Amino acid sequence: MSSLERSDVARLAALARIEMTDADLDRLSGQLAVIVDAVAKVAEVAGEDVPATSHPIPMANIHRADEVRPSLAQDAALSGAPEAEDGRFRVPQILGEEA
Amino acid sequence: MTAVDAAARDWTRATAAEMADALAAGEVTSVALVQAHLDRIAAVDGADPSEGVHAFLHVNAEEALATAAAVDADRAAGVAMPRMAGVPIAVKDVVVTQGMPSTAGSRILEGWIPPYDATVTRKIREARMPILGKTNMDEFAMGSSTEHSGYGPTRNPWDLERIPGGSGGGSAAALAAFEAPLAVGSDTGGSIRQPASVTATVGVKPTYGGVSRFGAIALASSLDQLGPCGRTVLDTALLHEVMGGHDVMDATSLDEPVPAVVEAALAGAAMDLTGVRVGVVKEISGEDGGFQDGVKQRFEESLDRLRAMGAETVEVSCPSFEYALAAYYVILPSEASSNLAKFDSVRFGMRVEKETIEKTMLATRAEGFGDEVKRRIILGTYALSAGYYDAYYGSAQKVRTLVQRDFDAAFAQCDVLVSPTTPTTPFKIGERIDDPLAMYLNDVATIPANLAGIPGMSLPAGLAPEDGLPTGFQILAPAHEDARLYKVGAALEASLVADWGGPLTAQAPEVAQ
Amino acid sequence: MTTMTYAQAMDEFDPVFGIEVHVELNTRTKMFCGCANEFGAEPNTQVCPVCLGLPGAMPVTNEKAVESAIRLGLALGCSIRESSRFARKNYFYPDLAKDYQISQYDEPTCYEGALDVVLDDGTVVEIGIERAHMEEDAGKNTHVGGTGGIQGADYSLVDYNRGGVPLVEIVTKPITGMGDRTAEVARAYVATIRDIVRALGISDGRMEQGSVRADVNLSLRPKAVAGESQDDVPFGKRSETKNVNSLRAIERAVHFEAARQASLLLAGRPVVQETRHWHEDTSSTTPGRSKEEAEDYRYFPEPDLLPVQPAREWVEELRGTIPEHPAKMRARLREEWGFSDLEMRDAVAADALGLIASTVEAGTTAQSARKWWMGELSRVANDREVALGELPVTPAAVAELQGLVDSGKINDKLARQALEGVLAGEGSPTEVVASRGLEVVSDDSALEKAVDDALAAQPDVLAKIQDGKVQAAGAIVGAVMKATRGQADAARVREIILQRAGVEG
Ligand SMILES: [Mg+2]
C-alpha cells in the first residue's frame, strides 16, 4: 500500500524546485515509496497525550540585544554571486509575484 | 627524547597530546609537524579522487604553514600560547572557513569561498592550530559511507575497497591514515561516531548545544552537532575543549562552561571504574540480530573489561528505539528540505542559467544535488506538506519525546549507556548504494542520541575476528554529562591499549602508496 | 456585463472584509541579526551571513523586536501567549534569502484582541483582532528592462538590505455588518493602527515608505432574506488585494473590489479566490496568483530558534507603557483644549497634536499653542517642505515665546521676528530678543520724546486731536511706531499722545 505515487514525486519535486526527468522519476519514485512506507510507522506509537519535542534540550527566551554589529562589505556580500550588477544580485526574469 | 630522536621520529604517528607537549618543550616545531602531515597527505591521499584515501577535498598547505611559522616564531619569542597551538587539524567541509573553499561535499557549492568563519573555525584559529584542509563527506552530510560525496568517495585506510563511514568519512579516514592528528566532525545521526567505529578512531558527539553550530552548513538543525575526532580519547578531549562553549550567534548554544573532559579523560586512564553503573541497551546491543558476530564479540569483551575495572553492568530497555530510525528519517529530511532551499543560485554557488529564475532554480538544483540529497528533500517536502504534517513530522516529534523518556528512565538506573556503535564492520564501496534503507540501518545505534540531544562517544573495541576490520564501542551519557564519556572511554581505551601494545590504528595495514 | 458602483454593490450585497497590516519596527537592528535597520543605504551594505542566508548562518531573535511586538499586541487588546514560537514558511523567491520566511504560525505571540476604531462622525466600531505576530521582511527586487514592472522585464536585481527587517503582522477577524461604511471603516482601521504604532514609538508609521503596508481581503455575500439571519449566510469567495499603501488607496481598493465582485456576481459569474495587485495610478486591481495554485508553505517550528516565553511580570510592566488609544486621546484633548471640530481636525491632519500638547505642558494656553503651530510655524514648514516636527524649534521655545508676548515684553510682530531668529538657530526666544534688540520700548521718557517730535512735525494733527477728533491720533501713533522701528507698545503711545494733547488722563 504505497502512499507515494510517481505523480506525487513529480509534484513534490516541483514544490522543492528540483527538475526531474522521466528517468529521474523512474529511479527515485520506487525508492521513495519504500522509504515513505518504512517511516510511516512513526504514526503507530505516539498518542494524543504525548507532547511533541522540537528541541532536544529545553530552553527558551534566547534573545539578542538590539545592538548593531558590523555588516559585510558590499563586495564581500556579492563575492559568491553567480552574477551581480550595480551592487545587487542579478537573476533571470521573475515571473509572477510572490506574497 | 634527544634532538636526534625527535628529528628522526615520524611525527604523524604521535598523538596530538604528544605533539602539544613536544612543541611546548621545544622538541619539534609546528612547521615540522605541518610539513610532515602535508607530506603524508601527498603520499596517501591520492593525486586524484580515483586513487588513495581521498580524505581531503582541499589542502590548505600555504596557510597552514604560515600559521605554523607564526606559532613557532611567537613561541621562540616567549609569547604565551594556548595548549594546542601549533598542532595541526583537519576540518570537515561542512564547517565554513573564510578564504577556504567550503562545499559540504556538494557540487552545488563547488568553488564557493565563504566571506565568514564558523564559530568553531574562529576558535581553532584562536587556539592557533594550523588547518591542514577540508575533509570529504557525504553531500550535505547525508549518508553513512561518504559515497554520496559530490567529489568521489573517501576510502577506508584499513581497506581501500571499503567505506570509511559517513558522513564524516573524510575526517575519520584522515585520522586513521595519519594524515591529521585531530579533525572536526559533525554528527546528525552518527556521522562522527559511525566513521570512528569503522576506522578504529575516536569520535564524540557532544550534548546538543555544547559546540556552536554557527557556520556549520545545516543538515537538520535540531539534530546537528559538531564534535571532535581523534585517535585517542585524550586527544579528542583536548579538541573538545577547544571547540566547545557558549556562542551568542547560536540561539541553541548551551550557556554553561565546557565540561571538564580533559580532566575526565586523564582520570579515566587510571582504569578505576568502581561505582560506575553501565547500562547495556537491549534494543541496540545486537540481541535481536542484524549485528555481525565479531562486533558483538568485541562488545562483550569490552563489557568484561569495564566490569574488571569495577563497573557494574545492567541491562536496560528502551522500547521506543524501535521507532527512532523512522522518526529520524522523518525529522531529518523535513528540516533538511527547508535548510537546503537556500541553494537557489541567487547569492552563491552553482547556477544553471535558464530564461527565468524559476527554471534556473529547477535546473540548478537538479544538476547540483546528488540522488541521496534529492531523495531526502522530496521525503521532507512530503512529510511537511499540507495533510501529511501530523502523520509524519508531528508523529516523529512525539516519538522524540518517547525516546527522551526512555533515556531518562535508563539514566535513572545507570551513569552511562553502552552499545556497539555500528552493527557491522565497514562494508565494500558500492555494496549498499542502491538500497537506501539498508544504508540507513547503519545508524540504528547512533540515532537515538541525536533525537534526545545527549552526548555519545565511539572508540575502538578491536578488530572483528572474522574479517580483521574495526569494531566500535559506543558510550552515551545524559545531557550535559559529556565528561562521563571520557572517563569511561579513557578507562576502556587504557585497558585495550595495554593488551594491544599501542593504539589499534597502529595495526592498520600501510596504505598502498 | 453591467458595471456596478460601490453604492450599488452595497445595496445588493453584504460585504465581509479583513485586513492584514504589516508594520515595520524601528528597532536599531534587524529581526535576527545585528545589521542596521535603516532605510536608504547603498544596496547590499546592510547585510551579513544571517540575512543573506549564507550556508551555516543562524538567526538570533532581537529582544527589542519582541518587546515592541508585545507592546503592540497589548495596545490591540490582545492576549500574550505564555509560550509562542517561530515557524518557517517555505517558498522560493529570489528576494527571500533563505527561501523560507521566519514567521509565526500556529503559536503567535499576540492573539485575540479587539480595537475600537472611531469614524469621522464619532461612531465607534470594534474590530476583532485575530493575531499579531512577528516575522521578517524580504529584500527588494528591481526589475530591469521592459516597462520596469515585473512583467516583461529582462532580468531583476536583488538588494537584501530590507531582508530581515522586523515586522509585526496584524490580522483582523472577518469584519461584517459594515454595509456601505465598509470602505470608511477599512481606512479608519489602518489609520488607527498607524496612529497606535506611532504613539507606541515602535515604528515611524510612514505608509509612503512602506513601513505600514496593508492587504485588504474582501468578499460579498447575498443579503439575508426575510426570516433569515445575515450570520447564517455563508461568506462568498474573497480576493486579497496586496500592498495597498495609503489611506486613500485603502478606501479606493474597497470601492473597486466591491464593485468588481458585484458586477461579476450579478452577471452570474463566479468570483475567483485570488491575490490581486493594487495599481495606484488607475485605482484598480489586477489578478495575481490564484489561490487554487497556491504554494504549500510547509510550515514547521523553526528549529534554530527557541520558544518565546515572556515573564508575566515583564508583560505587565510593558502594559504600563501603553499610551492612550489615539482616537480617545483626541476626544479628550479636544474637550480639554476647547478646540472646535475644525481646529482639531486641522491639528490632527498637520500631525501637530503632540507638539501642541507639549507646548501646553510647557506653560501656555492651548489656543496660543495652536495659533503658533497651525499658523506661523505651519506656514514656515510648508515653505521649507518639511513636517512640523522637523522644524528646528521645540515646544518649550514656542511656550517661551508666547510667555514673552503675554508679559508684554514683545508684541506679536516682534514675536514673529524672534521666532525667525530661533528658526535661524540664533538661540532661545529670550536670547534672540536680546541679541536682535527686539524688546518693546517701555521707557516712557523715550516714548514721550518720540511723541513730542511727531507732534511737532505734524502740528495740524495735534490741532485736530485737541478739537476732539481723537481718531486722528492714529497718524501720530504710526509715526512713533515707525520712529521706534515697531518696538513701541502702540497702546501706550496712544495714551501719551492724548496726555500731551491734554484731551484725556
Ligand atoms: Mg506574513
Ligand SMILES: [Zn+2]
Ligand atoms: Zn544581517
